[in-house]
Amino acid sequence: MEKHEELLLALRKVIRATDLYSKQLNKLAGLTAPQLLILREVAAASEGITASAVAQNITLSPATVSNVIDRLEHKQLIRRERSTQDRRRVVLWLTAAGAERMHAAPRPLQEDFIERFQDLEDWEQSQLLAAMQRIAAMMNAERLDAAEVLDVGSYVETQSD
Template structure:
């Protein structure tokens, strides 16, 4: 097997693991990975957080976050409210249903990965980071949204959202 075939096989395995996690997450909780990520971010700020702060904290575009927030609000998992201190600001908080859904959600796929990665020597961590950054560049993916939760989605949708 050629080296590039071995690399592509490994990438397909990562994509497949991510896809399986996303499907299981949706089946068990009815949430997508970005929805879970946003619920976790909102839960981390019980006094409320703005949509722009959520987008900045999880490194997704404001447009992507806004669309997900609309869906979460429609499902009554979050609540939007004007700030009492600054009427120009709208803060997001979890509803009781959102808190329950979050409590039932599984841990993110990458938590196991993070533990194993942090157990590696610094030089090996740096080598993996550099290699993955190069792969992202080779796949013209360096400008795509990069959520903290791994999820497989439509390339065209991610490409559109990164503009």
């Protein structure tokens, strides 16, 4: 097998692992990875959080976050409230059902990855990062909207919610 074939095979394995995780997450908790990521952000904000702050924190576009928030609100997992200090601001809050759903979800795939990655030497972390950034550039993917949570097919899944 040539090196480019081995690399493409490794990429397909990564995609397959994230796809399997996404299916497990949906089966066990009825959530997509971006939905879980947003629920976690809202839960972490003790005084509520705006949609724009969520988008900034998880590095997704405000439009994507807004669409996912709409779905989460429809499922009654979060609620929107006007701020009492500034009526122009809308703050997001986790509902009891949202907390239950979030806690029922499996551990995010990236947490295991982060633990293993942090166990590597600094030079090896830098080498992997540079290689993946180069691959993203070679695939014209460096400007694509991407969340910190690994998820394959979330665009299709969130479009059909």
